Amino acid sequence: METTNQTGSVSEFVLLGLSAHPKLEKTFFVLILLMYLVILLGNGVLILVTLLDSHLHTPMYFFLGNLSFLDICYTTSSVPLILDSFLTPRKTISFSACAVQMFLSFAMGATECVLLSMMAFDRYVAICNPLRYPVVMSKAAYMPMAVISWAAGSAASMVQTSLAMRLPFCGDNVINHFTCEILAVLKLACADISINVISMVVANMIFLAIPVLFIFVSYVFILATILRIPSAEGRKKAFSTCSAHLTVVIVFYGTILFMYGKPKSKDPLGADKQDLADKLISLFYGVVTPMLNPIIYSLRNKDVKAAVRNLVVFQKHVTQ
Numbered sequence: 001m002e003t004t005n006q007t008g009s010v011s012e013f014v015l016l017g018l019s020a021h022p023k024l025e026k027t028f029f030v031l032i033l034l035m036y037l038v039i040l041l042g043n044g045v046l047i048l049v050t051l052l053d054s055h056l057h058t059p060m061y062f063f064l065g066n067l068s069f070l071d072i073c074y075t076t077s078s079v080p081l082i083l084d085s086f087l088t089p090r091k092t093i094s095f096s097a098c099a100v101q102m103f104l105s106f107a108m109g110a111t112e113c114v115l116l117s118m119m120a121f122d123r124y125v126a127i128c129n130p131l132r133y134p135v136v137m138s139k140a141a142y143m144p145m146a147v148i149s150w151a152a153g154s155a156a157s158m159v160q161t162s163l164a165m166r167l168p169f170c171g172d173n174v175i176n177h178f179t180c181e182i183l184a185v186l187k188l189a190c191a192d193i194s195i196n197v198i199s200m201v202v203a204n205m206i207f208l209a210i211p212v213l214f215i216f217v218s219y220v221f222i223l224a225t226i227l228r229i230p231s232a233e234g235r236k237k238a239f240s241t242c243s244a245h246l247t248v249v250i251v252f253y254g255t256i257l258f259m260y261g262k263p264k265s266k267d268p269l270g271a272d273k274q275d276l277a278d279k280l281i282s283l284f285y286g287v288v289t290p291m292l293n294p295i296i297y298s299l300r301n302k303d304v305k306a307a308v309r310n311l312v313v314f315q316k317h318v319t320q
Helices: 022-052 059-076 079-087 095-128 130-136 139-165 182-186 194-227 232-261 268-299 302-319
Strands: 012-015 092-094
Touching: 012 095, 022 059, 022 079, 022 268, 022 302, 059 079, 059 095, 059 139, 059 268, 059 302, 079 268, 092 095, 095 130, 095 139, 095 182, 095 194, 095 232, 139 182, 139 194, 182 194, 194 232, 232 268
Parallel strands: none
Antiparallel strands: 012 092
């Protein structure tokens, strides 16, 4: 009861980041800054070409544009904070700013999980039921699908953030992370967090387990349909339409599963090394993955490459 009476004594949090490794901070500042600029440029170009090129006004590229916009929002909610932490001796963030940052990062992550499953359904219909594709994936269908993805992610984040920020924080205010990562924040609460843990488990089932299962089943049917195509050229063409999405899914979920699924070290020295590894993996998940998405879609998609070339030619013509 004594701890709960001190609720509200914490007005700000200290972000530990890489404070214990000052030499790494300068190196990672340059790397993260360069990757963030690539994210803005790559995803910005993808959004631009999907809007300007009439050949890309299809459900697949509509979802791709949403994914690119989401990646920009996701990284912008955390990367500036990370960059600032590399330069500021005392890395602090106010209670309210921490709540906003936590909400945005969780919302974008949850939305991407749902959006990737929507994109898998789009590829399933395109390959397994091509004749019905214009009807099933009409504008009246894919627009609400995107809205549902964003709404579901935002609603889940609102619940998780509200539950976390209502907890009393009356002792240690040092977050062992670059940002207000929800699991790192929950460790600082001086109250029972069983409700938070249960809600996180439910959220993980809804936004991780179910989308992964849905994507897996979709690709089982897609693979079965592709293998029934008689010509090798036909099989190659069919697989190329979904290879970029499949690559993004593997990178996105592979990083999450590696980050949260590996065993924890019980040795104190090993735990310190693991904390550093966890932070670096979170950087990969939060920065490298959004940077790879436009690269993957640009390299593995002829339509996108053609649209980018047309945009470059048009830009050169305008500047001349």
